[in-house]
Amino acid sequence: MKTIDNQTDGGSEATPGSYLTGFALAIALTVIPFALVVAGSAFPHAAVLSGIALAGVAQVLVHLHYFLHLNASTGSRWNLLAIVFTTLVLVILAGGSLWIMANLHQQMSPT
Amino acid sequence: MEAMELTADTAAEQLETDADRAFGFWIYLMSDAVIFALLFATYAVMSRNYADGPSGHALFDLGHTFAETLLLLCSSIAYGFVSLAAARGRRAQALLWLGVAFALGLGFVLMELAEFNAMIAQGAGPDRSGFLSAFFTLVGTHGTHVSFGLIWILVMMAQVAVKGLTASVRSRLLRLGLFWHFLDIMWIGIFSIVYLPGVLQ
Numbered sequence: 550m551k552t553i554d555n556q557t558d559g560g561s562e563a564t565p566g567s568y569l570t571g572f573a574l575a576i577a578l579t580v581i582p583f584a585l586v587v588a589g590s591a592f593p594h595a596a597v598l599s600g601i602a603l604a605g606v607a608q609v610l611v612h613l614h615y616f617l618h619l620n621a622s623t624g625s626r627w628n629l630l631a632i633v634f635t636t637l638v639l640v641i642l643a644g645g646s647l648w649i650m651a652n653l654h655q656q657m658s659p660t
Numbered sequence: 661m662e663a664m665e666l667t668a669d670t671a672a673e674q675l676e677t678d679a680d681r682a683f684g685f686w687i688y689l690m691s692d693a694v695i696f697a698l699l700f701a702t703y704a705v706m707s708r709n710y711a712d713g714p715s716g717h718a719l720f721d722l723g724h725t726f727a728e729t730l731l732l733l734c735s736s737i738a739y740g741f742v743s744l745a746a747a748r749g750r751r752a753q754a755l756l757w758l759g760v761a762f763a764l765g766l767g768f769v770l771m772e773l774a775e776f777n778a779m780i781a782q783g784a785g786p787d788r789s790g791f792l793s794a795f796f797t798l799v800g801t802h803g804t805h806v807s808f809g810l811i812w813i814l815v816m817m818a819q820v821a822v823k824g825l826t827a828s829v830r831s832r833l834l835r836l837g838l839f840w841h842f843l844d845i846m847w848i849g850i851f852s853i854v855y856l857p858g859v860l861q
Contacts, residue, residue: 563740563743563744563747564744565741565744568737568740568741568744569737571737571740572733572737572740575733575737576733579726579729579730579851582852582856583726583729585856586722586856586859586860587722589859589860594860597860598857598860601852601856602852604852605852605853608848609845609848609849612841612844612845612848613845616736616737616740616841616844617838617841617842627683628683631683631686631687631690632690634690635693635694638694639693639694642694642697642698642701643698643700643701646698646701646705647701647704650705
């Protein structure tokens with residue numbers, strides 16, 4: 550069947566331990582970017598922004614894996630396909646919009 | 661013997677319907693993700709358009725955002741324990757954790773409302789600048805989702821209390837869980853794109 554089978558019964562492979570592991574990772578990946586901003590002046594601006602972005606992406610993956618139980622098993626293959634397609638649409642729509650607007654901004658700036 | 665086979669068939673059908681429903685709900689969440697992504701893109705474009713109004717650096721309070729983040733994360737993990745309790749058929753435990761998830765989620769919404777209220781009171785409402793319009797639209801859309809999630813949690817608490825953990829109630833609890841965890845993922849985007857870079861400037 551085309552869904553998260555292990556979720557249909559609330560997660561046959563989910564255990565209190567797996568939720569707590571995800572929770573600990575999520576806390577760490579939240580504290581790191583906030584601490585980076587608090588210590589902001591100690592690092593280059595671009596480094597702090599990259600750190601925030603990396604921690605954010607990592608935390609999204611942690612949530613998908615530990616809380617939404619998304620993986621490459623046949624059970625959740627359709628869910629995975631849907632999220633990969635959505636990501637593609639997002640890259641085109643959001644990334645494309647930002648590209649166009651940045652370009653317009655550049656063209657409109659007085660030289 | 662025949663009756664037993666029939667029951668097994670019905671159970672398999674029920675499982676299949678639940679799986680289809682979960683997948684359908686997943687597709688809805690993906691469409692919601694597209695809405696959020698476009699609001700994020702709008703915010704990114706507008707994030708420096710202050711119109712001589714206040715910037716994020718002047719308005720955002722890192723401690724407040726951190727507390728909101730923890731409330732929503734703890735609410736999400738509390739819902740994880742609802743799923744575990746429901747899978748094991750433990751009704752009282754499921755109700756307890758639903759209550760915990762509700763209380764933490766309510767705390768999040770109240771903190772967000774307090775923040776909005778303080779911003780509007782100091783003249784930094786959504787009509788002040790392009791930056792603030794985009795901010796209130798993005799963060800407000802997320803807050804509205806969380807508020808509807810809270811109503812859904814209350815409805816499910818009533819269903820668990822009255823009907824017990826029947827197959828259809830468990831199936832609804834599963835979809836509510838997808839929604840609740842999804843909203844926490846959207847919040848990661850909000851603090852990473854709106855609050856942290858805003859405070860940094």
